[in-house]
Amino acid sequence: EVRLVESGGGVLQPGGSLRLSCAASGFTFSNFALSWVRQAPGKGLEWVSGISISGNSTYYIDSVRRRFTISRDNSKNTLYLQVNSLRVDDTAIYYCAKGRPEDDFYFDLWGRGTLVTVSS
Amino acid sequence: EIVLTQSPATLSLSPGERATLSCRASQSVSSFLAWYQQKPGQAPRLLIYDASSRATGIPARFSGSGSGTDFTLTISSLEPEDFAVYYCQQRYDWPPLTFGGGTKVEIK
Numbered sequence: 001e002v003r004l005v006e007s008g009g010g011v012l013q014p015g016g017s018l019r020l021s022c023a024a025s026g027f028t029f030s031n032f033a034l035s036w037v038r039q040a041p042g043k044g045l046e047w048v049s050g051i052s053i054s055g056n057s058t059y060y061i062d063s064v065r066r067r068f069t070i071s072r073d074n075s076k077n078t079l080y081l082q083v084n085s086l087r088v089d090d091t092a093i094y095y096c097a098k099g100r101p102e103d104d105f106y107f108d109l110w111g112r113g114t115l116v117t118v119s120s
Numbered sequence: 121e122i123v124l125t126q127s128p129a130t131l132s133l134s135p136g137e138r139a140t141l142s143c144r145a146s147q148s149v150s151s152f153l154a155w156y157q158q159k160p161g162q163a164p165r166l167l168i169y170d171a172s173s174r175a176t177g178i179p180a181r182f183s184g185s186g187s188g189t190d191f192t193l194t195i196s197s198l199e200p201e202d203f204a205v206y207y208c209q210q211r212y213d214w215p216p217l218t219f220g221g222g223t224k225v226e227i228k
Contacts, residue, residue, distance in 0.1 A: 038165075045156075045164065045207055047217040059215040075216070095163055105211040108155045108175060111161035 002026035004096045009114035016086045016118070022079040022086035022111055030074040036081050037115070038092035047095070049081065050105060064090075069071030072102060086118045122146055122213050124220035126206075132228040139195040141223045143208035148188045152212035155177075155184055155193045159204045167206075168193065197226075203227050 008020040020036070035050040049070040050059040058070050069082040079096055093115050097107035123146040133139055151171040158162040166175040171191060174212035175228065181196040193203055208220040 044222045045158075045209075045219040047209075047215075047219065048214070050217070061216045074217070100166075100169065103169060103211065105214065106166060106169045106218050107156075107164070108166045110165070112163055 001119045004098060004109060006094065006096050006111045006114035009116045011096065011117045011119065012086055013120055014087055014118055017084045018116060019113055020081040020083065020116070022081075024077045024079070024098070027098075027109075029072075029077040032101070033099040034072060034079045035097045035099070035105065035107065036070065036079075037095045037107070037110075039095070039119070040089075043092075046092075051079070051106070067083050067113070076099035083116070085104075086116070088113055088118050088120075090116060091118045092116060109111075121216060122149060123209060124208050124218055126208060126220035126223045128177045128223060129221070130224045130226060133198055134228045135196050135198050135200055137198050139193075139198055139225055141193040141195075141206055141225075143191040143193070143220050145189045145191075147213075148151050149210040150221060151187045151214035152210055153180075153184075153186070153191050154211070156207045156209065157202075157204045158207065159193050160177075164207065186204070198225070 005023045029101045036048045051070045054091040055072045067085045093113035095113045096111040100106045100108045125144045127142045153171045154166040172184045185193040205222045
């Protein structure tokens with residue numbers, strides 16, 4: 001079965017850190033670009049970060065640059081998001097999303113998400 | 121940053137009716153626009169990419185049109201499972217990739 005499974009979310013205080021993981025199965029992980037997309041409670045979708053097939057190119061929205069780091073381990077079929085200096089407005093479900101074969105940044109497979117709650 | 125504005129925010133329709141959803145970009149995105157469906161408690165699902173190409177397994181009642189700054193998602197005859205929130209997304213000029221604010225299609 002083709003799927004993505006996120007883990008690592010939790011409840012933290014402002015300023016805290018987490019590492020989110022996304023385990024892939026059922027497809028050749030190393031052939032696809034990947035992204036993290038988040039959704040604050042009751043709100044819309046927000047793309048957060050993306051990474052190329054090799055991992056050599058990474059992309060971020062301005063609000064998380066220098067706080068979040070995306071990476072991938074193609075030998076473990078796993079995508080990561082290191083999140084530091086968390087803020088209350090980082091509270092969201094974080095989804096891992098796979099790019100289409102021909103278009104890296106249209107997302108044809110999503111995980112179920114992992115919830116990150118930042119609260120004092 | 122390209123801003124995508126979706127309208128209406130909510131669309132109240134009955135099963136069997138036609139749904140027409142709009143997405144307007146703050147500048148041209150050519151045809152590099154996708155549509156997603158999201159049901160409560162679920163991850164989004166890709167419906168349409170490149171403005172008018174249906175993704176794998178998407179029923180023919182879903183169609184997309186437009187180019188430049190104005191795009192439309194049409195559901196020709198609403199099925200009960202189509203009541204959901206729909207988002208558009210551009211990949212023409214990024215980072216950042218951007219999504220619209222969503223249109224909720226609810227049962228009238």
